[in-house]
Amino acid sequence: MYIEVKNLNKSFGSFRASKNVSFSIEKGNLVALLGPSGSGKTTILRMLAGLEVPDSGDIFIQGKCVNDTAPGEREIGFVFQNYALFRHMTVAENIGFGLQVKKVKKDVIQKRVEELISLIGLTGLEKRYPHQLSGGQKQRVAFARAIAPNPSVLLLDEPFAAIDAKVRKELRTWLKEMIHKLGVTSIFVTHDQEEAIDVADEIIVTNQGSIEQKGTPVEIYKYPVTPFVAHFIGESSIIENAGVLKGFQATKEGIKSVIRPEFIEIGRIGEFSNPSATDKGVVSQIGFHGSSWEIIVDVKGCKLTGYRSLEKEPLQVGEEVSVLIHRLYVFEGEGTKILE
Ligand code: ATP
Numbered sequence: 001m002y003i004e005v006k007n008l009n010k011s012f013g014s015f016r017a018s019k020n021v022s023f024s025i026e027k028g029n030l031v032a033l034l035g036p037s038g039s040g041k042t043t044i045l046r047m048l049a050g051l052e053v054p055d056s057g058d059i060f061i062q063g064k065c066v067n068d069t070a071p072g073e074r075e076i077g078f079v080f081q082n083y084a085l086f087r088h089m090t091v092a093e094n095i096g097f098g099l100q101v102k103k104v105k106k107d108v109i110q111k112r113v114e115e116l117i118s119l120i121g122l123t124g125l126e127k128r129y130p131h132q133l134s135g136g137q138k139q140r141v142a143f144a145r146a147i148a149p150n151p152s153v154l155l156l157d158e159p160f161a162a163i164d165a166k167v168r169k170e171l172r173t174w175l176k177e178m179i180h181k182l183g184v185t186s187i188f189v190t191h192d193q194e195e196a197i198d199v200a201d202e203i204i205v206t207n208q209g210s211i212e213q214k215g216t217p218v219e220i221y222k223y224p225v226t227p228f229v230a231h232f233i234g235e236s237s238i239i240e241n242a243g244v245l246k247g248f249q250a251t252k253e254g255i256k257s258v259i260r261p262e263f264i265e266i267g268r269i270g271e272f273s274n275p276s277a278t279d280k281g282v283v284s285q286i287g288f289h290g291s292s293w294e295i296i297v298d299v300k301g302c303k304l305t306g307y308r309s310l311e312k313e314p315l316q317v318g319e320e321v322s323v324l325i326h327r328l329y330v331f332e333g334e335g336t337k338i339l340e
Contacts, residue, residue, distance in 0.1 A: 001060075002027040002185050003048070003153060008057035010043055017043040018054070019209040025202070028183045030176060032196035035206030036232070041189040044206070045155050048187070049076050061152060077146030077184075079156040083138045085130040091141050092117065092126040098149040116144040119178070136167040143175065147184060154179070156188035160195065172199050193233045197221070205229050223338075227331050230258040237261075237304045244300040246279045248328050248339055256331045263327035264306035266295050268313065269320060278322040283315050299323050 001024035010018040017040045025031050033041040046052035048059060050071035059066050066074050077098075085094050092113050099109045117126050120140040130138055139159060146154060159175065160168045176199050179186045190196050196203045197217040205212045205220065205228075213220055213229045224230035227238055236258045242251040251257060265272070272278050281299035288294070292307040295315060304323065308315060315321060330337040 001025065002029075002062060003187075004058075004060040005044075005048070006058045006060075008044070008047055008054045008059070010040075010047060010052065010054050016209050018047070021057070021209075021211055023204055023211060023214050025185060025187070027185055028180075029201045030179050030186045030188070030199065032200035032203045033187060033189045033206060034193060034196040034200075034203050034233075035191065035212075037191055039206040040209040041191075041206050042157055043209075045157055045187065045189055048153070049078050049155055050074050075149075075152040077149070077151035077154045079139075079142050079146045079154070079159050081158040081161050083130070083142040083162070085138055085141060085145070087130055090127050090129055091122060091133070094130070094141055095144045095148055097145060102149060112148060116148060120144045134167075135163045136171050139163060139171060140174075143178065147182065151184065154184045154186040156186065158189050158191075160190070160192075168195075175199070197233070203233075205232065207232075223336065224258070224329065225336050227256045227258055230260075230329055230331075235261050235305060237302070239302045239304070241300075241302060242328055242330065245302065245325055245328075246277060247325065251328070251330055251339070252332070258329040258331070259304055259325060260327070260329075261294070261306045263325065264304055265324040265326070266297055266306045266308055266315065267322050267324075268315070269322050272322050272324055274324075275322065278324045281321050281323045283317050283319045283321055286315065286317055297321060297323055 003025040006022050008018050008021040021044060033044060035041050043052060047054050050069065061074065095116050096109045096113045099112060117123055120143065122137060122140060160172055163171060172195060200217060202214060202216055203220050204214045207228050213225050220229060221234050224233065230236050231238055238256060238258050240254050240256055242248045242257040243253055279299045281297040283295055284298050285296040286293055289307060292309055293314065294305060295308055296303060296305050326340060328339045330339060
């Protein structure tokens with residue numbers, strides 16, 4: 001494994017920001033640290049960079065323990081949320097900064113900077129100052145500055161947060177391509193599940209200082225191991241009385257289960273060919289979801305969200321409907337049971 005983190009703990013006063021955090025990352029992978037605000041993502045990133053000292057635990061990079069290695073010696077590139085470009089330096093000077101600190105020869109720096117400016121698509125803008133650049137351009141410069149010294153690991157703290165929605169989407173595709181092209185092992189922090197799913201090879205889900213799950217976006221989406229993960233990634237309804245639903249009578253009262261909208265069909269009474277497999281429910285809300293209607297239906301006290309195609313006859317609030325549930329995730333003791 002290229003990066004290995006073992007049992008990292010960090011408290012700020014009596015607040016435990018990291019609790020026994022352990023994970024490993026393969027070489028060249030782009031990994032998202034995903035979790036709600038305050039779940040400890042940035043603390044993990046800062047401990048990896050050496051900007052924060054863990055209370056206990058070990059960090060290995062390429063098999064070498066870096067616990068006692070100074071930040072500057074860890075060969076880590078860091079892209080900050082607010083770019084942190086030097087205001088008084090041009091694009092070229094910003095990108096070359098890390099190499100200058102390392103006392104690399106002037107002509108070597110110049111060549112590397114030219115190469116990177118072309119790589120990030122900003123040829124012609126090398127003499128501009130940060131205030132003369134757009135948010136997306138600044139972020140590209142911050143990226144180039146971080147990778148200029150050829151770091152072993154690239155860490156990015158909410159790299160898209162300060163950028164408006166449309167450019168953000170373009171920039172994240174761009175960043176993913178760049179990172180894969182360069183083959184640099186990278187970790188980025190985000191609280192946006194869509195961003196993590198879109199960009200990352202693997203996702204590490206954090207919650208209250210702990211890691212809830214690590215896996216590919218597909219694994220995390222299809223096989224969430226905790227109700228928190230199921231709820232945080234993708235749409236879902238959490239219920240504790242699934243035993244009242246047709247086909248799931250064996251589920252005990254008070255056990256948390258999750259139903260994803262794509263595993264529910266909601267239709268007019270009589271619309272399904274196998275009515276005995278359906279539950280009766282009442283439509284409580286209808287919203288327009290772009291390509292479909294989003295419908296909240298009350299089935300024996302369970303509030304479930306499902307979609308209905310725009311092609312089908314629209315349903316009405318208050319209407320009695322049939323509900324067919326195809327899949328239920330049950331979280332009982334260790335692991336998740338998928339009932340179908
Ligand atoms: P966000 O998305 O809001 O940045 P995060 O998941 O990255 O959240 P962290 O920044 O790691 O979370 O913070 C985790 C918790 O630790 C927060 O409650 C924060 O207030 C606290 N914390 C972080 N750094 C410090 C510090 N230097 N001193 C005191 N508390 C801190």
